Amino acid sequence: MARFKSEYLSFAPFARAMDEVESLLQLYRQTRIAKNLMIQGESGTGKTTLCLALIDKYPRVSLEERDLIPVLHVPFPAAATIAGMLETMLEKLGDPSPGTGTNSAKTARAIKLAKACGVELMLLDEGQHVQDRGKLSTQYLVGDCLKMIIDEVGVPTVLLGLPRVEMLIRVNEQLRRRFTRRLQMALGQDKRFPLHLECLQLFTSLAPALPVPLTSGNYDWDEFGRRLHAATDGRVGYVKVLLLAAIGLVFRHDLKEISPRELETAFTEEIWDAGIGPLNPFNERFEFRPLRRVGEPFEPAVPATTSRRRQENVAV
Numbered sequence: 001m002a003r004f005k006s007e008y009l010s011f012a013p014f015a016r017a018m019d020e021v022e023s024l025l026q027l028y029r030q031t032r033i034a035k036n037l038m039i040q041g042e043s044g045t046g047k048t049t050l051c052l053a054l055i056d057k058y059p060r061v062s063l064e065e066r067d068l069i070p071v072l073h074v075p076f077p078a079a080a081t082i083a084g085m086l087e088t089m090l091e092k093l094g095d096p097s098p099g100t101g102t103n104s105a106k107t108a109r110a111i112k113l114a115k116a117c118g119v120e121l122m123l124l125d126e127g128q129h130v131q132d133r134g135k136l137s138t139q140y141l142v143g144d145c146l147k148m149i150i151d152e153v154g155v156p157t158v159l160l161g162l163p164r165v166e167m168l169i170r171v172n173e174q175l176r177r178r179f180t181r182r183l184q185m186a187l188g189q190d191k192r193f194p195l196h197l198e199c200l201q202l203f204t205s206l207a208p209a210l211p212v213p214l215t216s217g218n219y220d221w222d223e224f225g226r227r228l229h230a231a232t233d234g235r236v237g238y239v240k241v242l243l244l245a246a247i248g249l250v251f252r253h254d255l256k257e258i259s260p261r262e263l264e265t266a267f268t269e270e271i272w273d274a275g276i277g278p279l280n281p282f283n284e285r286f287e288f289r290p291l292r293r294v295g296e297p298f299e300p301a302v303p304a305t306t307s308r309r310r311q312e313n314v315a316v
């Protein structure tokens with residue numbers, strides 16, 4: 001199970017994102033030109049894992065007089081304020097007291113440290129947390145501060161987040177101009193290749209790490225792929241959750257294979273407890289529709305502030 005959890009899979013959008021980000025780094029190393037990129041994807045599509053894979057590949061080096069940090073990963077804290085964002089960045093850069101000083105002092109320190117640590121690539125993760133602050137003025141200020149850091153540090157910067165991270169760059173024109181290049185982490189970017197087959201491929205690429213064979217039961221592989229896509233929304237995170245639960249069942253019941261029946265149980269155990277009968281993609285009576293309605297597992301996320309405002313409206 002540990003081996004299964006720790007393997008990096010190179011599915012198409014992940015591999016392409018990795019390539020793009022690495023080419024930004026190479027361009028910067030060769031020419032000092034800093035280009036930026038925005039990567040959008042629902043939760044569980046592998047954005048943070050991409051950052052971690054990049055850190056693995058370009059790890060920090062401890063020299064006697066300083067740390068070299070080629071790739072700086074800054075996950076924005078929930079409901080990110082300028083101060084919170086700067087503190088996270090300072091902490092990642094090894095600042096001994098990230099909370100000290102005014103915002104402008106922190107900004108100056110972050111820029112100075114990033115240069116001193118030889119940062120060559122910044123990965124700003126969970127960008128939607130800035131947007132979730134709600135107030136446009138806050139978003140604007142944080143955006144301004146980000147813009148300044150990006151310009152002053154002068155290295156390629158990747159902004160990662162849920163699809164709604166779009167709003168953050170929409171309110172701030174200067175930021176928008178710095179992130180014209182976009183990438184999506186969702187499966188199905190290559191229109192020539194059916195989505196359910198891409199999802200099936202992702203699933204079967206995990207098969208060698210499984211303790212027993214995987215079978216499609218009474219379904220042909222094409223249909224199995226469609227069911228799988230409905231069960232995971234094509235997100236690598238859910239694919240792994242499903243298989244991990246199925247592995248658990250194999251060990252618990254001493255099974256010889258993983259079939260749709262195990263996946264049906266795994267789906268209700270790990271993804272959606274109300275997913276029974278026609279609402280379970282591995283059940284023969286499944287309705288074959290995306291599980292995106294209110295209360296369903298892939299209901300599109302709304303920012304916290306919007307739902308609060310909605311509730312307030314209801315109260316009024």
Ligand SMILES: Nc1ncnc2c1ncn2[C@@H]1O[C@H](COP(=O)(O)OP(=O)(O)O)[C@@H](O)[C@H]1O
Pocket residue numbers: 005007008009010011014041042043044045046047048049050236237238240
């Ligand atoms: N390329 C990958 N190979 C293997 N597992 C992955 C890969 N990408 C994501 N995962 C797994 O999927 C889950 C969700 O990934 P994560 O990177 O946290 O998604 P996001 O940041 O987009 O919400 C994690 O448990 C992670 O281990």
Ligand SMILES: [Mg+2]
Pocket residue numbers: 047048049125126
């Ligand atoms: Mg993440």
